[in-house]
Amino acid sequence: MPTIPAGSRRLVLSLNAGSTSLKAALRDPALRLHVDIAGLDRDEASVTVDGTGAPAERALLHGGWPAAVPEIADAVARRGLRPALVAHRIVHGSALLPAARRADDALLSRLHAEEALDPLHLPRQLAVAEEARACWPDAAVVLVPDGGFHARLPHEAVALPLPAGARAAGLRRRGSHGLAVQSVVDTLPGMASGVVVHLGSGCSVTAVEGGAPRSTTTTLSPAGGVPSLTRSGDLDPEVVLRLVDADGGSVAGVRELLTRRSGVAGLSGGRTDVRELLAADDGAADLALRVFVRDVAMAVAGAVTTLDGWDTLVFTGGIGVHSAEIRERVCARLLSLRPGTARQPGIPSERLAATGLRVLAVAVDEEAVMDRLTRAAVPG
Known part of the structure; x- marks a missing residue:
């Protein structure tokens, strides 16, 4: 398992938005809080809050996606915690995001302009990022590409059998579930x-x-x-x-x-x-x-x-x-x-x-x- 430098004891909140769920983990880098909200496409979503050394809290959440980030913010605030950085998983494979990077207004705006390229994931995940900025305005925003692990794929595994012009326009293999695969690599060195x-x-x-x-x-x-x-x-x-x-x-x-x-x-x-x-x-x-x-x-x-x-x-x-x-x-x-x-x-x-x-x-x-x-x- 990769080690974290001793000087990196900041509170980092990782927000992992899926198709119908939102997971949150707050670390310093030891895990302080984990929130799992599932079923956000239904009338009632289920919320599970785990804190170190405390029994899990379970509840139902109404209001769908607009209520999800505030629910997490409330769980964080109840424990007197405030993140210094808020990280977001981004599924969309963009040339703007080859690796995890801090996001400013300009980068977020350019990614919003690419929403039509990934209408199923990018609008939702950027909306979560904007909602998180409103909840934690002093925290730095970091975007983490889900396909980042695949950046080291061999050229023959990346290149699609298309003409040069199409490939130059960004049509290439980017891969998915890179964070999950990286977790396996970390777990099984x-x-x-x-x-x-x-x-x-x-x-x-x-x-x-x-x-x-x-x-x-x-x-x-x-x-x-x-x-x-x-x-x-x-x-x-x-x-x-x-x-x-x-x-x-x-x-x-x-x-x-x-x-x-x-x-x-x-x-x-x-x-x-x-x-x-x-x-x-x-x-x-x-x-x-x-x-x-x-x-x-x-x-x-x-x-x-x-x-x-x-x-x-x-x-x-x-x-x-x-x-x-x-x-x-x-x-x-x-x-x-x-x-x-x-x-x-x-x-x-x-x-x-x-x-x-x-x-x-x-x-x-x-x-x-x-x-x-x-x-x-x-x-x-």
């Missing part, structure tokens, strides 16, 4: 050659060699790569063009279809709870899971080809950590990659482990990575 399988509301597969990325499945946004719960994953470009044509040329309408009604949801009839799908007894649920597991396993197999060896397979994300059944189904499809598994007893993960491959489920801490990157970006 002995991992030499690993594949990190992030399975949650968004999904990706990343190959890591010596702590650096070698390949990753997503390109410009979490919508690409392997299918996710509501996102299509990679598609033949002609499929997208035909969808746009069928929708009367509406890019916005097709974007909504591909990011909110596709993936597992598109195959299962709108269902996204993996536990429900595993318990279901119908063809649509079965097909959704078979496509999902197959595509994830194929992505793992492809990632292995970019490594010099393969010693670790790591599952992260809500599904990756909490669904043993999905892990085993993916592992079952990987047995042919490890000679000797046919002679081994046990479930698929145990058979892989018998060949010397570590198979792990690791809960990541993106906010801890944000904290470390923020302190490095703004020394003090």
Whole structure:
């Protein structure tokens, strides 16, 4: 685990805005407070507040996203704490943000001008940043790109097979879930050659060699790569063009279809709870899971080809950590990659482990990575 210099004892508040949740962690750099607000797309969101040495507080929150940052500010104020820096996770892969950096009005304004490039994430995450500035006007604002870990991808892993003009306009592989993968690297410093399988509301597969990325499945946004719960994953470009044509040329309408009604949801009839799908007894649920597991396993197999060896397979994300059944189904499809598994007893993960491959489920801490990157970006 990377160390924090003793002189960096400032209070840093990391705000991690997802599609329907907002997580907050306040560190000095030891964890002082953690707040998790889930279900912000519903009438009632659930709030969990954990403070060091105190029982967790649970409550319901009404008002959706506008009420989320004030709820966190209230939890911080009740403990007499005030952050010196407030860090924000930014999903949008912008040339303006190759690494964590302090944000001033000019940078925030330029990022606002790019909202049309990532309408699903950037407006929400910048709105959270603006709300946080109102709550803590004296705190420095730091933006942390989620894809920053992927900045060291080899050139052949970054370059898209497009003409030079398109590539010069910024169309390249940027990757997603970089903070989660960095958390795995921090947690498993002995991992030499690993594949990190992030399975949650968004999904990706990343190959890591010596702590650096070698390949990753997503390109410009979490919508690409392997299918996710509501996102299509990679598609033949002609499929997208035909969808746009069928929708009367509406890019916005097709974007909504591909990011909110596709993936597992598109195959299962709108269902996204993996536990429900595993318990279901119908063809649509079965097909959704078979496509999902197959595509994830194929992505793992492809990632292995970019490594010099393969010693670790790591599952992260809500599904990756909490669904043993999905892990085993993916592992079952990987047995042919490890000679000797046919002679081994046990479930698929145990058979892989018998060949010397570590198979792990690791809960990541993106906010801890944000904290470390923020302190490095703004020394003090």
